[in-house]
Amino acid sequence: QVQLVESGGGLVQAGGSLRVSCAASGRTFSNYGMGWFRQAPGKEREFVAAISLSGGLTYYADSVKGRFTISRDNAKNTVYLQMNSLKPEDTAVYYCAATRLSVSTTLRHYDDWGQGTQVTVSS
Numbered sequence: 001q002v003q004l005v006e007s008g009g010g011l012v013q014a015g016g017s018l019r020v021s022c023a024a025s026g027r028t029f030s031n032y033g034m035g036w037f038r039q040a041p042g043k044e045r046e047f048v049a050a051i052s053l054s055g056g057l058t059y060y061a062d063s064v065k066g067r068f069t070i071s072r073d074n075a076k077n078t079v080y081l082q083m084n085s086l087k088p089e090d091t092a093v094y095y096c097a098a099t100r101l102s103v104s105t106t107l108r109h110y111d112d113w114g115q116g117t118q119v120t121v122s123s
Contacts, residue, residue: 002027002098002112009094009117017084020117022096029077030054033103035110036070036081038092038119045095045107049081052103059105064090086121094119 008020022034035050049070050059058070069082079096094117097110104110 002029002032004096004098004112004114006094006096006114006117009119011120011122012086014086014088014121014123016086016121017082018086018119019083020081020094020096020119022079022081022114024077024079024098030074031100032098032112033101034070034072034079035097035099035104036079037095037097037107037110038090039095039116040089040092043092047105047107048094050103050105051079057103059103083119086119088121088123090119091121092119093117 002024003026006022012018036048037045038048039045051070051072055072067085072079096114098112099110
């Protein structure tokens, strides 16, 4: 099992930027594909971005493509989500998650989850 702790959420104005981080512990981080998901009030949790074991492959939801960037630093056991040009509809709790697959965009493939960090974008 991988323990995941997100940080870096907060309140930002529309058009602004924010970077959230996720620190992993407990297992060999580089053995896990990593993903970011989000859940807005009253909505289901949805895929945001995913990155492969070494970071060579990345995938994004259409709603964030061109604005968000996922990256990982295996030496620091950390995955990041850089969010630019934020919109009010990006407001949600953001979760990082780990999968034993090399990479996946499918929520049910992820076994370990962080507690989430709130991102609020004001208009």
